[in-house]
Amino acid sequence: MAGSDGFVGVFDSGVGGISVLRALVDELPHEDFRFFGDSANAPYGEKTEGQVLDLSREIVERFLSEGAKAIVIACNTATSAAAATLRSEHRDVPIVGIEPALKPAALALPHGRVLVMATEVTLRLDKYHELARTWEGECEVVPVPCPGLAARIERGDLDAPDLALMLQKLVGPYAAGADAVVLGCTHYPFVRRQIARVVGPGVRFFDGGEGTARQLRARLADEGLLAERSRRGSVTFASSLDTPGELELYRRFFECAEA
Numbered sequence: 001m002a003g004s005d006g007f008v009g010v011f012d013s014g015v016g017g018i019s020v021l022r023a024l025v026d027e028l029p030h031e032d033f034r035f036f037g038d039s040a041n042a043p044y045g046e047k048t049e050g051q052v053l054d055l056s057r058e059i060v061e062r063f064l065s066e067g068a069k070a071i072v073i074a075c076n077t078a079t080s081a082a083a084a085t086l087r088s089e090h091r092d093v094p095i096v097g098i099e100p101a102l103k104p105a106a107l108a109l110p111h112g113r114v115l116v117m118a119t120e121v122t123l124r125l126d127k128y129h130e131l132a133r134t135w136e137g138e139c140e141v142v143p144v145p146c147p148g149l150a151a152r153i154e155r156g157d158l159d160a161p162d163l164a165l166m167l168q169k170l171v172g173p174y175a176a177g178a179d180a181v182v183l184g185c186t187h188y189p190f191v192r193r194q195i196a197r198v199v200g201p202g203v204r205f206f207d208g209g210e211g212t213a214r215q216l217r218a219r220l221a222d223e224g225l226l227a228e229r230s231r232r233g234s235v236t237f238a239s240s241l242d243t244p245g246e247l248e249l250y251r252r253f254f255e256c257a258e259a
């Protein structure tokens with residue numbers, strides 16, 4: 001197993017995980033992070049559970065062969081479909097996942113109406129149903145499946161009218177009386193502002209990035225794997241989509257991600 005000088009491998013089906021990467025770097029500035037976006041295979045949210053597991057396993061095994069000391073699955077869909085299996089296959093490596101931030105929303109807004117935007121895979125699998133069962137006594141949990149949204153965000157140009165129209169169609173029917181929106185896919189924080197226009201003023205937003213970053217810190221500390229505080233960390237990007245503009249797009253998403 002890699003020591004404290006190994007890197008943290010972070011992956012998603014594409015640009016979405018960069019919203020989590022932002023939170024990781026802010027929480028752990030001394031660590032080296034390598035981000036891999038599987039944009040050639042995005043969206044994961046419209047694949048089968050088995051396909052998402054196979055794609056995730058390939059990425060995790062590559063990171064580990066390169067010396068990763070920990071893995072962050074910066075994708076709700078891949079966490080639901082693959083985290084448990086990957087943890088059982090690699091018991092000696094911290095593998096941290098992400099889940100829709102329903103808990104902080106339910107605690108902040110008791111009896112509120114909470115929209116959970118996520119991919120179809122995330123909303124179909126047991127992990128989400130268990131989470132919803134845990135919190136539905138505290139608030140009204142409203143699942144909002146968003147087919148096509150992550151794939152559209154992958155293309156960039158986030159202020160274009162077609163994206164506004166898509167959000168209106170996906171979220172508009174659930175918006176009346178909403179108190180909170182849980183961004184249950186790591187792509188969606190990049191269109192928070194555009195979603196806010198659909199649900200109206202005063203609606204609070206929750207995403208799992210900061211919770212995931214705190215969890216990674218705790219796991220690294222438990223295992224004695226935190227990097228020296230005197231060193232400066234680094235961030236590198238790689239993608240399965242080998243087009244000239246892709247890594248530039250990743251860097252732009254990283255720069256504009258909200259801390």
Ligand code: DGL
Binds near residue numbers: 016046074078150184
């Ligand atoms: N960003 C991913 C998530 O958090 C999945 C998007 C996709 O590829 O469908 O669920």
